[in-house]
Amino acid sequence: MILDAIFNGIDSNFGFSNPIFKSLIILVIFLFVAFIIRFVTNRYIKKLLARTKTEFDDLIFSKTKNAVFFIIIVLGLSASLVPLEFSEETSKIINNVNVSLIIFGVTLFVIGFVDALLDAWIKKHAAKTSTRLDDELLPLFHKVTKFVFFILGFLIILTHWGVQVGP
Numbered sequence: 635m636i637l638d639a640i641f642n643g644i645d646s647n648f649g650f651s652n653p654i655f656k657s658l659i660i661l662v663i664f665l666f667v668a669f670i671i672r673f674v675t676n677r678y679i680k681k682l683l684a685r686t687k688t689e690f691d692d693l694i695f696s697k698t699k700n701a702v703f704f705i706i707i708v709l710g711l712s713a714s715l716v717p718l719e720f721s722e723e724t725s726k727i728i729n730n731v732n733v734s735l736i737i738f739g740v741t742l743f744v745i746g747f748v749d750a751l752l753d754a755w756i757k758k759h760a761a762k763t764s765t766r767l768d769d770e771l772l773p774l775f776h777k778v779t780k781f782v783f784f785i786l787g788f789l790i791i792l793t794h795w796g797v798q799v800g801p
């Protein structure tokens with residue numbers, strides 16, 4: 635509905651009825667919004683988070699900001715393809731690719747969030763112990779959890795494409 639209002643406004647005000655031009659305008663708008671959001675978050679939100687007493691919010695921000703940027707770009711790409719008319723089969727493939735990219739972005743976000751949680755929890759726990767075992771196992775634990783969530787995201791993508799991943 636919002637995209638229809640934008641398209642109708644572009645058609646009536648500027649006389650542009652070319653679907654490729656509409657797609658480019660939408661993509662440029664989303665890219666602009668994504669870079670503005672990235673600029674604002676890096677410049678102002680980061681400073682705001684630095685004022686808090688905990689490092690947890692800083693960790694979450696630093697480990698998830700790229701995933702959020704990626705998701706916005708993919709949503710823009712997806713929205714920019716709306717004015718273009720494709721065959722039903724091509725539209726289905728394009729939709730599956732877009733959903734797969736969004737799932738990948740959400741997976742990256744979850745991996746970053748869980749990584750920040752692990753960092754905060756393990757640092758707090760490691761400070762209470764005097765062994766070096768937790769310091770040596772920390773990188774392995776991070777890698778294993780990233781791998782597990784990456785595999786889960788990949789399995790969700792395969793399921794979306796209609797591949798049976800279980801019995």
